[in-house]
Amino acid sequence: MTRLFSAAFALLLAVSVLGMDSTATAQDAATEGAIKYRKSVMKTVGGNMGAIVGIIKGSGDKADLTLHTGQMAKTSMIVGKLFPEGSDFGETTALPVIWEKPDDFAKAVKMMQDAAAGINTAAASGDMAVIGPALGKLGESCKNCHENFREKKERKK
Numbered sequence: 001m002t003r004l005f006s007a008a009f010a011l012l013l014a015v016s017v018l019g020m021d022s023t024a025t026a027q028d029a030a031t032e033g034a035i036k037y038r039k040s041v042m043k044t045v046g047g048n049m050g051a052i053v054g055i056i057k058g059s060g061d062k063a064d065l066t067l068h069t070g071q072m073a074k075t076s077m078i079v080g081k082l083f084p085e086g087s088d089f090g091e092t093t094a095l096p097v098i099w100e101k102p103d104d105f106a107k108a109v110k111m112m113q114d115a116a117a118g119i120n121t122a123a124a125s126g127d128m129a130v131i132g133p134a135l136g137k138l139g140e141s142c143k144n145c146h147e148n149f150r151e152k153k154e155r156k157k
């Protein structure tokens with residue numbers, strides 16, 4: 001019974017992964033995967049942001065600030081790749097303007113990369129007088145992209 005069930009489950013999984021059923025095409029599955037991946041990566045960005053703010057406000061261990069800023073800087077380097085052509089349909093709040101104005105979008109990505117590199121350098125100095133403004137710049141870069149390239153009404157926070 002269990003074996004039969006797991007065989008059926010494996011088949012179901014294969015069908016859904018390969019997009020072989022009548023409703024989902026392989027293309028749909030690829031798009032869905034790209035969107036899920038993008039949201040997961042964005043969640044880690046959000047997580048690191050929360051951790052950075054937490055440490056700056058006095059929680060956690062100051063010595064770990066560069067861990068989070070380092071992750072932020074590294075992750076910012078793949079943000080541009082999270083938006084493959086065609087991933088604007090489905091469970092996403094990414095706006096079509098991302099693909100309509102790729103140069104503008106690239107600038108928003110670059111702004112985040114520069115700000116993330118900036119706070120990573122600032123964090124290494126340990127000097128709060130430079131870390132504070134660097135955090136401000138990083139926050140601006142999130143806001144800039146979300147305001148211009150992300151649907152507002154479905155924003156979770």
Ligand code: HEC
Pocket residue numbers: 035038039040042043045046049079091092093094095105108109112138139141142143145146149150
């Ligand atoms: C270049 C554009 C861009 C930048 C820069 C950017 N984001 Fe995003 N972010 C997006 C888009 C677009 C979405 C919506 C993704 C979707 O729904 O497919 C998103 C979604 C999110 C989400 C929600 C993920 C989910 O669960 O759906 C979080 C959290 C987030 N971003 C945090 C941040 C933080 C924090 C920063 C700055 C450190 C940042 N983002 C910088 C474009 C950006």
